Amino acid sequence: MAGKTRNSMMVQARRKTEELAAKRREREAELQSLATDFHASNLLADAIVEEAERQAAELIAKAKQEAAAAAEEAKATIEKMLATGETRQGVAELLDVSVSYVRSVDVAAAKKKKTAAAGSEESGGVRVDAGHEGSDH
Secondary structure (H helix, E strand, C coil): CHHEEEEEHHHHHHHHHHHHHHHHHHHHHHHHHHHHHHHHHHHHHHHCCCCCHHHHHHHHHHHHHHHHHHHHHHHHHHHHHHCCCCHHHHHHHCCCCHHHHHHHHHHHHHHHHHHHHHHHHCCCCCCCCCCCCCCCC
């Protein structure tokens, strides 16, 4: 009788062990699935940030180009003001900028005109005087 009871207890113990092992496998499968979800969410978050950074970089580059174009327009306006015969001091006062800034714009424009004139003379092209002196801007 003791042998039969022992066999019955062993069967019960094996069933209990199998039940616990099955529960552990289910829990591990669920944990693995949740870990996969976690990593997928992190990868998605990283991709979202990377895309936003890419778009921001494009936006900043475009804004810098537009700002540079606007700054060139502002300098062209200073050149036109000087072409009217107004002094550097007068232009500076009107625009509330330093005289040295107006001078730097004027000098840069003069250098650009000399370079353009020299280039067109060397290439045999027609020279167009775009200077503020003597022009009717």
